[in-house]
Amino acid sequence: MVNAIKGVFISCDIPMAQYIINMNASVPASDKFIIHILDSTHMFVQPQVEQMIRSQIAKFREDNTYVKPN
Amino acid sequence: MPEVRIIAKNFMDMVASMPAMKLDKLYENGFICEAILRSLPPLGKKYVLQLLHIDVPVAAKLLEEWVLPDGYTKHRVAIDRLVQLRVFVEAVDRKNDKTYKLNPTFQKSLQKLLVHGGTLPREPMPSNITVRLPTLDDLEAYALQQWECFLLQLISSSLVEKPSNISSSLMKVFQRRLLSQRDKEAPKLTESGFQFLLMETNAQLWYIIREYISNSEERGVDAADLISFMLELSFHVIGEAYNINSLTDFQRSIIRDLADLGLVKLQQGRKESWFIPTKLATNLSVSLADSSSRKEGFVVVETNFRVYAYSTSRLHCEILRLFSKVEYQLPNLIVGAITKESLYNAFENGITAEQIISFLQQNAHPRVADRTPTVPENVTDQIRLWESDLNRVEMTEAYYYDEFPSRDVFEGACDTAREWNGLLWEDSKKMHMVVKTGVHTYVREYLRSQK
Amino acid sequence: MPSAPSKLYSDDVSLLVVTLDTNPFFWSTFSFPFSEFLSHVLAFLNSILLLSQLNQVVVIATGCNSCTYLYDSSSDKNHGSTTGSMPSLYSDLLHNLEVFLAGDQQLAKPRVNAAGGGAPPPSLLSGSLSMALCYIQRAFRSGPIHPQPRILCLQGSADGPEQYVAIMNSIFSAQHSTVPIDSCYIGSNNSAFLQQASYITGGIYYRPPHLDGLFQYFSTVFATDLHSRAFLRLPKSVGVDFRASCFCHKQTIDMGYVCSVCLSIFCEHHDKCSTCGSVFGQAQSNVPSSTDRKRKA
Numbered sequence: 107m108v109n110a111i112k113g114v115f116i117s118c119d120i121p122m123a124q125y126i127i128n129m130n131a132s133v134p135a136s137d138k139f140i141i142h143i144l145d146s147t148h149m150f151v152q153p154q155v156e157q158m159i160r161s162q163i164a165k166f167r168e169d170n171t172y173v174k175p176n
Numbered sequence: 177m178p179e180v181r182i183i184a185k186n187f188m189d190m191v192a193s194m195p196a197m198k199l200d201k202l203y204e205n206g207f208i209c210e211a212i213l214r215s216l217p218p219l220g221k222k223y224v225l226q227l228l229h230i231d232v233p234v235a236a237k238l239l240e241e242w243v244l245p246d247g248y249t250k251h252r253v254a255i256d257r258l259v260q261l262r263v264f265v266e267a268v269d270r271k272n273d274k275t276y277k278l279n280p281t282f283q284k285s286l287q288k289l290l291v292h293g294g295t296l297p298r299e300p301m302p303s304n305i306t307v308r309l310p311t312l313d314d315l316e317a318y319a320l321q322q323w324e325c326f327l328l329q330l331i332s333s334s335l336v337e338k339p340s341n342i343s344s345s346l347m348k349v350f351q352r353r354l355l356s357q358r359d360k361e362a363p364k365l366t367e368s369g370f371q372f373l374l375m376e377t378n379a380q381l382w383y384i385i386r387e388y389i390s391n392s393e394e395r396g397v398d399a400a401d402l403i404s405f406m407l408e409l410s411f412h413v414i415g416e417a418y419n420i421n422s423l424t425d426f427q428r429s430i431i432r433d434l435a436d437l438g439l440v441k442l443q444q445g446r447k448e449s450w451f452i453p454t455k456l457a458t459n460l461s462v463s464l465a466d467s468s469s470r471k472e473g474f475v476v477v478e479t480n481f482r483v484y485a486y487s488t489s490r491l492h493c494e495i496l497r498l499f500s501k502v503e504y505q506l507p508n509l510i511v512g513a514i515t516k517e518s519l520y521n522a523f524e525n526g527i528t529a530e531q532i533i534s535f536l537q538q539n540a541h542p543r544v545a546d547r548t549p550t551v552p553e554n555v556t557d558q559i560r561l562w563e564s565d566l567n568r569v570e571m572t573e574a575y576y577y578d579e580f581p582s583r584d585v586f587e588g589a590c591d592t593a594r595e596w597n598g599l600l601w602e603d604s605k606k607m608h609m610v611v612k613t614g615v616h617t618y619v620r621e622y623l624r625s626q627k
Numbered sequence: 628m629p630s631a632p633s634k635l636y637s638d639d640v641s642l643l644v645v646t647l648d649t650n651p652f653f654w655s656t657f658s659f660p661f662s663e664f665l666s667h668v669l670a671f672l673n674s675i676l677l678l679s680q681l682n683q684v685v686v687i688a689t690g691c692n693s694c695t696y697l698y699d700s701s702s703d704k705n706h707g708s709t710t711g712s713m714p715s716l717y718s719d720l721l722h723n724l725e726v727f728l729a730g731d732q733q734l735a736k737p738r739v740n741a742a743g744g745g746a747p748p749p750s751l752l753s754g755s756l757s758m759a760l761c762y763i764q765r766a767f768r769s770g771p772i773h774p775q776p777r778i779l780c781l782q783g784s785a786d787g788p789e790q791y792v793a794i795m796n797s798i799f800s801a802q803h804s805t806v807p808i809d810s811c812y813i814g815s816n817n818s819a820f821l822q823q824a825s826y827i828t829g830g831i832y833y834r835p836p837h838l839d840g841l842f843q844y845f846s847t848v849f850a851t852d853l854h855s856r857a858f859l860r861l862p863k864s865v866g867v868d869f870r871a872s873c874f875c876h877k878q879t880i881d882m883g884y885v886c887s888v889c890l891s892i893f894c895e896h897h898d899k900c901s902t903c904g905s906v907f908g909q910a911q912s913n914v915p916s917s918t919d920r921k922r923k924a
Contacts, residue, residue, distance in 0.1 A: 108580055108589075108623050115574035115600050115610050122568050142576060142608075148601055150576050150610060163569060171516070214679055218639035218855045221678050225846040228674075247858020290673050458680075 113141055114156050116149050122163070123147055129162060188215055190386060191403060192260045198400045199262050203281040206289040211407040211460075212261060213286070219247070220254035224263060224278065228286060233267055233275035299418075310452070312415050315441060319454035322438030323377070324491045330354065331365065331373070331494065346433070349391045350384055367526025373495050374527065374535045378459060384437065401426055409439070409453060410460035417443070417450040473539040477514075479552040485510040486541060498522055499532050514555065519562050529563040573613040574600055580607045585626050592622045639852035640681045642766055642774040645672070645781060646755040647697070649688045649728060652747035653784040659813070659838045667841040668781065669717060674846060676700060676716070683774055685762055686720060687755045689782070690731035694754040696762075697723045749787030752780065752820065756797035756808075763806055775853045777830070780810045786820045788879050791872035798824045805829075809849055813838060819868035819879075826867045833862045874901065 116126065123146060130140045139155040151159070191199070191212070202208050213224060227234060236255075243251040255276070258264035264276045310318065330350055354369035365373075372380060385406060393399050405427050412418065420428060420442075431451055435442045439457040443450055474492065476484040483500050485492055486509055493510050496502055499522035500512040522532065533556050540550040549556070580586040586607045593599035598615025602608070611619055647668065654661045672684050686697040698720040756778070763776040778801065801808055807830035810821035817834065825832035835844040851859055873880050873894035884893045889903040899906055 108585070109578050110616070110620070111576040112613075113574065113576060115572045115576075116569060117572075117600075118569040126569075144601055144603070144608075144610070148610075150574070153573065156571050159569065159571070167565070173517070210677060213677065218852060219858070221639070222846075222851060222855060222859075225674055225678070225850055226843075228846065229843065242860055244858050244860055247855075250858055286677075290670055290677065 111141060111150070113150050113153050116151055116159075118147060120146050123149065125163070125166065126151075126159060129159070188257075188261065190389065190399075192262070194400060196262060200279070200281050202400055202404055203279060203285055205404055205408070206285045207411045208404055208407050209282055209285045210289060211410060212263065212282075216257060216261075216263075217250065217254050219243075219250050220258050223254060223258065224286075227276070227278045228283065228290070230278075233269065233277040235269070236274040236276060239276065309415070309417060309443075310441065315415055315452065315454050318441055319438040319456050320489075322436065323381075323456065324489055326437055327373075327380070327491050328494070331369075346388075346391070350387050352387070365525070370498060370522075370525050370527045371531060373498065374531050376538060377456075381437075381456060381460070388433070397426070402430070405430070406460060409434075409457050412453040412458065414453055414455055414458045417452050420449045420451060473541050473545060475536055475539045476541045476544050477536055477551045477555055479554055481514045481555060481558075483510075483512045483514060483536075485512070495535075498525070499527060514559070516562055519559060520566070523563055523566055529559045533559060572600060574610050575613060575616045575619075576608070576610050577619070578606070578608040583607065585623070588626065589619050589622055593619055639854045640679055640774040641675070641852045642683045642685070642763070642776040643672075643675055643779060644685045644687065644759040644762060644776065645779045646687045646689050646694075646752070646759060648750050648752075648780075648782045648784055649690050649724070649731070650747070650750040650784045651728070651732070652691065653750070653814070656747070657783060657813075664813075664838070664841065667845065669720070670842050671845040671850070673716060675850060678850075681774060683766075684716075685759070687758050688724060688727050688731075689750040689752055689755040690727065691748050691750060692734040693727075693731050694751055694758055695723075695727050695730075696758065697727065747784065749790070750782070750784045751790070752782065752787075753790040753793035753797060756780075756794065756801075756824075760797060760800055760804070760806070763804065767804070776806050777853060778806060778808045779849055780808060780812075780821055780824070782810060782812050782818060782821060783814045785814060785816070786818050788872040789877035791820070791877065792874065794820050794824070798827050801828045807831075807853065809833075811835065811844070811849060817868065819870055822864060822867045823869060826864050831861050832864050 116123075118126070126149065127140065127143065130138055133139070139152045140149055141152060142150040144150060191202075194202070203212075213221060216224065223239065239255070240248075240251065255264070258276075259266055263279050263282055265279055267275050267277065269275050329347065331354075354372050355365060372383065375383075389399050389402050392402055420431065423431060431440060431442070434440050434457075435451070437456075438454060440451040440453050443452065474485050474487045475496075476486075478484070483496065485496055487493075488508055493502060493505065496510060496512055499518055500514045501518045502510060502512040504511040519529075519532075523529075533551060536551045537549075544550055577589065580589070586604070586609070590599060590602055590609055593609065593611040593615055596615040596618050598612040598618075599609065600612060601610040645668070649661075672686070675682055675684055682700075684698070684700045686699075688695055688697050698716065700716070759778045763778075766773050766776055798808065801824075806828065808821075808824040808828045809830040810818070810825050810832045812818045812821055812832070812834050822832050824830070831848060833844070833848050835841060848861060851861065870879050870881060871883075871892050872878060873883055874891045875893050875895070875897070878894065880892070880894045884896060884907075885891070886893070886900040886903065886905060886907070888905045889900060891900055891902040893900075897907060
């Protein structure tokens with residue numbers, strides 16, 4: 107019997123994939139959202155974490171951005 | 177810019193969607209035939225010319241033989257456009273082959289135009305009555321000023337010192353898709369509003385005219401009359417005065433709105449009043465086709481991301497403020513810089529990097545226009561990189577399938593998903609696959625049928 | 628010689644410069660009357676102006692002794708008329724043509740009965756080509772945005788071999804500026820010069836078989852703008868006549884002497900090249916003398 111799981115398919119570059127995997131590792135076991143890691147640039151995660159991942163990535167980008175003080 | 181084609185085609189689509197009887201009536205006017213001819217793609221124009229004096233239907237295959245194989249898509253586009261506008265009449269001959277013939281009304285009007293020339297329903301007024309006619313430069317300045325005033329008022333009425341006479345209800349119609357009104361907040365530009373500002377003048381003009389025409393139908397005015405007047409106006413001579421009394425009542429009622437948009441200038445003499453078409457009006461028929469803009473630019477972009485705009489217009493300042501940080505505003509120069517923050521701001525508002533880049537390229541100052549590339553590559557590359565930086569991760573709602581009973585079932589499911597354009601990822605060794613949520617039902621049906 | 632590829636244009640605004648053969652000697656003996664020919668041409672020019680507001684048409688008359696501009700659609704006095712095209716096109720062009728023909732006849736030098744006494748004098752194609760190219764150069768310099776220029780030669784008279792050098796120079800300068808030269812030849816035999824012109828510059832050479840349907844040939848073949856030519860099947864030249872004329876006698880020759888410095892062609896042995904002044908060596912003994920050389924006209 108074929109098994110079907112509903113979720114969100116993520117496609118990104120390798121550094122971003124590693125960041126998401128790291129994010130997954132740092133949350134407590136009940137909150138882990140990665141269902142399958144498909145390959146180095148794709149993964150399958152739970153449906154409700156989309157917004158959370160986006161905001162974390164935005165924060166990561168802001169942290170790594172240098173803005174010249176005016 | 178793709179936007180020009182979309183808007184112009186929408187106007188043409190509006191013309192094409194008119195009922196056949198009305199369209200044929202429109203084609204009795206030679207000028208409308210000329211305007212429609214000028215709006216066709218180049219191949220379409222050629223086909224019309226070739227079939228102009230041929231009365232019998234021509235086999236579609238014969239028309240195809242004139243085209244080389246790699247021009248075939250252009251050929252199809254031209255033919256589709258011609259049939260859509262009912263310029264070509266499609267028929268089937270005895271051998272069940274498709275044939276084309278020119279619309280007889282269109283053909284007759286065009287033949288008459290070719291041999292006898294067209295005459296407008298009105299003549300310019302003699303110069304002894306019309307005093308103080310503005311020079312061509314004055315007229316162009318006037319048209320530009322009216323149009324900018326209108327655009328500024330469109331974006332925000334607070335920016336304009338002297339509002340035009342367009343009724344607020346009409347303004348609201350124009351603002352329908354461009355501004356979003358939220359309670360207790362000032363109206364903000366929507367994504368299409370931003371894209372509208374970055375389009376070139378002719379595209380903006382056609383957008384406004386299209387909204388005006390679709391709104392006029394709601395008010396009970398006949399769209400066909402409006403369309404024919406607009407197109408007829410584009411054949412008047414720029415700078416010449418035409419008596420207002422030569423207009424019908426209906427035309428007189430809309431001439432005022434056209435003056436507010438900058439298409440005509442109204443002047444009053446001692447006894448009579450007249451209108452003078454401006455460049456905006458006479459360019460109407462040119463801009464229907466897919467040709468590039470022929471305006472002089474004003475923007476210089478340098479490799480250090482600084483933007484210098486030689487312009488005095490407030491509108492240009494507002495447009496530049498959309499995506500760059502305006503630093504100084506001098507009497508004839510606007511100095512700004514393209515920064516990451518200003519671009520992120522623009523991206524959040526829905527403007528794409530391509531729109532910004534094409535705006536900069538289209539409006540390049542003549543001094544840099546001959547340089548290739550007009551906008552330095554490091555600037556264009558960086559704008560694109562900043563845009564892609566915002567979209568590093570792509571997320572799609574999907575379903576994950578595994579534990580297939582056999583390879584054949586797996587292959588079949590993959591093919592089904594591929595047919596519906598929903599296959600996102602597959603691993604043939606482990607027999608796992610991911611499909612889009614929308615396609616899930618089809619794959620499930622296929623799997624059920626396999627049992 | 629490979630023909631020049633035409634530039635890739637993104638729109639179809641054209642500048643068409645037409646050189647109209649008005650040689651009275653040719654037209655008086657030709658079966659198709661000039662007035663009918665002119666009506667086809669005028670209808671064709673109108674249709675070009677109809678296709679786009681920005682299209683421009685310039686007509687140059689090729690006479691026996693002079694050439695002149697007959698009509699320019701973009702000149703200022705045309706802005707006064709209704710659409711700037713139709714009525715003024717007819718009246719201005721016809722008026723200018725009459726004035727030109729009268730003037731051209733007055734310029735006729737007294738004709739000495741030359742060796743080929745029966746042949747009608749040729750029209751000054753080289754002159755009108757040069758005028759066309761000068762106009763196009765001016766159009767190129769009018770700004771970064773300009774219409775795509777092309778030249779259309781409407782010719783009926785035979786080639787004048789004495790114009791060979793001048794015509795070849797015009798052809799090469801047209802090739803250099805990527806301006807295609809189309810030719811519509813209605814005379815009896817093919818014109819070698821026009822075939823070469825169209826081949827080298829990437830234009831179309833066509834001899835319409837039926838002159839009654841001239842407008843149809845014009846609108847099918849010659850109305851195509853440069854942008855669309857990339858996708859359309861247009862008449863290809865078969866067998867271009869590449870014969871040259873010698874520089875000393877201006878007669879068409881098949882074999883001759885060529886200066887190795889400047890490539891000028893001579894039919895008989897000279898001591899010095901008349902174009903570049905380089906001194907030639909001795910004639911080779913096994914070459915037959917020039918007087919026995921066959922001269923194909």
